[in-house]
Amino acid sequence: AQSVTQPDIHITVSEGASLELRCNYSYGATPYLFWYVQSPGQGLQLLLKYFSGDTLVQGIKGFEAEFKRSQSSFNLRKPSVHWSDAAEYFCAVGARANDMRFGAGTRLTVKP
Amino acid sequence: DAGITQSPRHKVTETGTPVTLRCHQTENHRYMYWYRQDPGHGLRLIHYSYGVKDTDKGEVSDGYSVSRSKTEDFLLTLESATSSQTSVYFCAISERGVNLATDTQYFGPGTRLTVL
Structure with a gap:
């Protein structure tokens, strides 16, 4: 059965620092993979998706994600x-x- | 932003009472979905609709029913609410179908339901 694991429940980074959010998946075939963002009190917004082709995917708001089949990962x-x-x-x-x-989510806090 | 509204945005009710949540869209999209969001679980699909009067079950459909009498409205009903149905409920829409390689889901703002 397909599943998604986001190992980090909460991450804190300083403004201006780099960010990597981890995602590991289990899927029987070639996966379609997605990252969504949810701001407080809002619905989910699609950041990017991968379903074929280049394994480095560019999204909105300056985000990117890389599909690594050997590691079953799609980190943002x-x-x-x-x-x-x-x-x-x-x-x-x-x-x-x-x-x-869907994974259980990672909450991102940004320190000034 | 896609034109999706959900009502009510917040509701507190008691165990055993019926509850209906409404999702309204102005995009004329064919597909509509109801999800619930719980801590530690992400989003899980309850029911979805692929046209007026056409609905199907999702992963966690027990205890829920849906109806779609107009393209723009998709109703989620809890016939007899239980505390385990305390959750945040999201509606979503997609234009052509469920194939997310070629289509995109747009989500509403959510309804926070508390069952005491």
């Missing part, structure tokens, strides 16, 4: 974090919306 990165990036981030796997699996 940003070179320089802004205070407005404080939010909860969800990784998800699945080709179809009716069988997607």
Whole structure:
């Protein structure tokens, strides 16, 4: 069965520092992978997705993610974090919306 | 932002009472979804709709029913609410279908439901 693990429940970084959020997945076939961001009191917003092609995916707000099949990972990165990036981030796997699996989320705090 | 509203945004109710949550969209998207979000679980699909009067179950459908009589509205009903249904409920829409390689889901702001 497909599943997603986000090992870090909470991460704190300083503004301007780099960020990497980890995501590991289990999926029987070539996975479709997603990162979403949820700001306080808001719904989820798609940051980026991977379903084929280049394993380095660019998204909105300066985020990127790299698909590594050998490690079953799809980590999210940003070179320089802004205070407005404080939010909860969800990784998800699945080709179809009716069988997607979401990770439990990583909450990002940004220190001034 | 996609035009998705959810009502109510907050609700407190008692065990055993019926509750209906509404999702309204102005995008004329064909597909609509209901998710619940619980700490440690991410989002889990409850039910979804692929057209007016066409619905199907998701991963955690027990204790929930849905209806869609108009393209723009998708209702989620808890016939007899239980404390285990305390959660944040999100509605989502997608234009053409469930294939997320070619389509995108847009999420509403959520409804926080507390069952005492």
